[in-house]
Amino acid sequence: MxxxxxxxxxxxxxxxxxxxxxxxxxxxxxxxxxxxxxxxxxxxxxxxxxxxxxxxxxxxxxxxxxxxxxxxxxxxxxxxxxxxxxxxxYNFSLDYTSDDGKIKEDRKLLENINMYFRKNLDAKTDALKYIKDRGIGEASIEKFELGYAPSSPENLNFLSSNGYNIAEAIEAGVAGTGENGRNYARFIERITFPIRSVSGKIVGFGGRTISGHQAKYVNSPQTKLFNKSYLLYGYNFAKESIYQTKSIIITEGYLDVIMLHQAGFTNAVATLGTALTKEHIPLISRGNPKVILAYDGDNAGVAAALKAALMLSTVGISGGVVLFTEGMDPADMVQHGQSDKLNKLFHNPQPFIEFAIDKIVKKYNLQDPLEKQKALEEGSSYLKTLPSSIANSYAGMLSGSLNINPNLVKVQTHQSNRLKQQKTAFEDTLELTIIKTLLTKPNFIDTLLDTIDVNMFKTHNMELSKLLQNEKEDPSLRRILLRDDIKVYDEDELIASMINFLISFYHNELTKVKSSNMDYKNKSFAIRKIQENIFKLKQGKLVQYESLSTI
Known part of the structure; x- marks a missing residue:
């Protein structure tokens, strides 16, 4: 359980x-x-x-x-x-209770082996030399918890001597079993980079070889905790800066992130050996930041940047691309004291749409009419994925890049049909505002509970009834909650609006009573009571609701 x-x-x-x-x-x-x-x-x-x-x-x-x-x-x-x-x-470990209700022990394997890797780094001089030669300082080593994974037997021995069995190690992604049935450690003779979830929990590792292994970098395999398509290295450190600066720098490597943070670019993160995917979008979009893609300027980097720019611009995310050439990446530039130049590059990226059009056109030989037509078709198809006003704004750039008549660029997007659900023909804005306020701030309900009755709401009494019955999952209430055109009052505004609402209600009730067939005695009493309520309301006091049948 x-x-x-x-x-x-x-x-x-x-x-x-x-x-x-x-x-x-x-x-x-x-x-x-x-x-x-x-x-x-x-x-x-x-x-x-x-x-x-x-x-x-x-x-x-x-x-x-x-x-x-x-x-x-x-x-x-x-x-x-x-x-x-x-x-x-979410890379979150649920706790389970046993039959006796006690929580099963959290073994913290990843945290413990990370501490083991960190201790090993102090004694591994060639690993430390590589790290320091790359310009990484002691504070960054400590902040990002860099470590060193020794040989496979040493790693397996550490696990077993600390009470972890091979099944646990495999489940955590730090060990595996070969075709010959022999167990092995996944991180061998590598500098280690612990990878943490948004909340800061270790979910896996990255490793950089220093002994000539064919794979320069490796990551943890996919586990119940680790899925690289949903993770960004360094996000746990960068998130506050991202929210504050409203920008996020996405790089291609661990060292880029570490060195950028070291230079003050604390909104930098990196993908984990994979291209940016749509699965990353919800995480990237938190705080609605401007996205800066900081990629290598080689063919692979340009292709990855184009793919990401197309994807991000299509879903309405703003930002741009910075490509690094001449064999320099962000980490190299920090190491060589070029932080000011980096700052200028990050403040002036090539916007996604401009970058995408430029790279789409450059894929084709424009001297060949057939190739030019293909460029036109691909560019036009891309623009059609954008909102029509934006597509029209960039149609001239595409035609100019192709040196063709602007009329040849067809970017008319398929406008979606109007929503089938239209606003209710008759709505009472005040009633809706009161309901939305009570939905958003349920602590106000007690303040008003004695003053209102469902029957007072002439248009939206069904919704109020569901609210008072705590049926907050009802579609009609969710619809009100999501309406941006309906305001949410603070307490003073709510009370003031309720007073106005009740004054109007009791004036209507007064008119009804005066024209009713009630006997003189009851009618006189009801009129006095209603007038008394109206008087108190005009003095700014809420009054307790009583049905006419009890007045």
């Missing part, structure tokens, strides 16, 4: 944009994200994902809920299965 505290800790780490974006391509839409709903036959993006509310909601079929609900519905999993799936996605 999964421990309840562990479940709550996992929930605190979940991000609805991350989770939905893991399965479906999201596009930015103001403060929210939108996508095609996977829960019905949806041809238009009708599912809205709200990072501030941490919910999703489909304005067509009504599906919605929190991150756990999404995984349950999308993958058809049970609640515990969904928790385990999310824990794997």
């Amino acid at each position: 999964i421990d309840n505290n562990s479940i709550e800790n996992l929930k605190a780490r979940l991000d609805i944009v991350d989770v939905v974006g893991h399965y479906i391509e999201l596009k930015k839409n103001g403060a929210n994200w939108k996508c095609v709903c996977p829960f019905h036959d949806d041809s238009n993006p009708s599912l809205v994902v709200s990072p501030s509310k941490q919910i999703y909601h489909c304005f067509s079929c009504g599906a919605g809920g929190d991150p756990i609900r999404f995984v349950m519905e999308y993958e058809k999993l049970s609640y515990p299965e969904s928790l385990e799936k999310l824990a794997s996605m």
